[in-house]
Amino acid sequence: MSKVEVTVEDFSYSTQKCVVETEDIRADHIARFKRYAKQLNKLMDEMREYNPHANFYLANDVLHLMRGPSHTGHETHNEHSVASVIMTGADGGDW
Numbered sequence: 001m002s003k004v005e006v007t008v009e010d011f012s013y014s015t016q017k018c019v020v021e022t023e024d025i026r027a028d029h030i031a032r033f034k035r036y037a038k039q040l041n042k043l044m045d046e047m048r049e050y051n052p053h054a055n056f057y058l059a060n061d062v063l064h065l066m067r068g069p070s071h072t073g074h075e076t077h078n079e080h081s082v083a084s085v086i087m088t089g090a091d092g093g094d095w
Contacts, residue, residue: 057081061090 040056047054056063057070064070068080 058092063087
């Protein structure tokens with residue numbers, strides 16, 4: 001089992017560092033995951049410079065790039081999806 005220091009950043013951009021023990025996922029893969037997530041955040045920030053409504057939405061195992069909100073009230077807006085990628089093994093929802 002290895003110990004990995006992780007930094008958790010929430011949507012308000014506050015950060016918290018913690019150490020987790022893991023035997024399931026290698027430390028280098030955790031680092032790459034975090035690096036790619038930061039790159040996605042940077043890309044989204046760049047898109048929001050010209051479209052402030054740009055976002056992404058994970059619907060089960062499909063990641064959608066959205067030109068507007070995925071939902072308003074009880075209405076869904078599939079027409080806002082401009083690109084989608086299957087993320088094998090992804091799961092949507094919240095804890």
